[in-house]
Amino acid sequence: MNYSMRRLLAAWPWFVVAGVSVVVMLAVMLPAAWIVPKFAKSTDGHMNLVDPAGSLWKGSATLMLATGGGAGGVDGATLLPGRIEWTTAFWPLFTGRVRMEMRQTDAMPDSVFVDAGLSGSTISPGAITVPASLLSGLGAPFNTLNMEGNVRLTWTEWRMLGHNTYGQATVTLDDMASSVSRVKPLGSYRVVFQAEGEAATINLTTTSNGPLLLSGQGTVSKTSSAFNGSATATPDARENLAGLLNLLGRHTGPDTVELTFAR
Known part of the structure; x- marks a missing residue:
């Protein structure tokens, strides 16, 4: 094994650490806006998150009700007073699970917890x-x-x-x-x-x-x-x-x- 190969093998763990660090940093920096189209798609456009702030891990948005169904446009849509706030636990992602805590500042007295994995999901x-x-x-x-x-x-x-x-x-x-x-x-x-x-x-x-x-x-x-x-x-x-x-x-x-x- 030549000298260059030995140096490459010695540095390989650091490349892995650097790569994981970049992925973690990008994940942490994901803006709250990233979840907006996915939420709208899951409700066929009837419920939408607008004016997002923060990140995917700790953020908030306003809930808007609209006609949905590909109607195109939000004429007549209504906004729920207050904001929906959420916090996503980071480390459970490494076990293949998503755990979120959600609340609505004006209309929901207690937080709701979402626990989702490959086998299924629950909402408290x-x-x-x-x-x-x-x-x-x-x-x-x-x-x-x-x-x-x-x-x-x-x-x-x-x-x-x-x-x-x-x-x-x-x-x-x-x-x-x-x-x-x-x-x-x-x-x-x-x-x-x-x-x-x-x-x-x-x-x-x-x-x-x-x-x-x-x-x-x-x-x-x-x-x-x-x-x-x-x-x-x-x-x-x-x-x-x-x-x-x-x-x-x-x-x-x-x-x-x-x-x-x-x-």
Whole structure:
């Protein structure tokens, strides 16, 4: 072995250290903007992170709701007050895992933890409360109804294993109202989304009786979605809710319209 080869072999560990150091430095310096398009793609553009700051490891951004689905543009999109903040643990990456802590400064009282690996991922239980007006950013029918009230989303631990997802999310809509109706409030409602592997169920119920009663059930899977329900006005509110009922669905009676969706 000649002298040059011996020197190269002696220096090889230092080349490895230098290479790893460069990779680590670049990873640490990844800007928060790097995660923005990936987040938007995972939600089909319905939820977006805008005005990112910091890095992938410790950063923040504002949550924006938009129509998504390749609609092109963010006309009518709405912003959630406050910012989403996150911290990513660095060393677990060397074991093939991503561990993040996330919180929303204005709407989420407790942090949520994400633990993802090659075999699957979990999201810890959490809750977030937002104004119903924020939903207008999702487009029809929310932008037409221009809803008012409080919306609270709570969820149990979510587990994702391959194509299977397990967990429950509950949306509580309290003292809801709409700009297309003079009747306020319309009532309070609950939507329960139960993920059970490759499919999920949806259950809509009225929790506080008002002039508008909502109910229905549905199923969601990767290949199809369907929902069947009804919206019923109390007899004394029939006239005042006529315009709202016409927007919600097809009449099946003087006080009732069907709520249907399928794809």
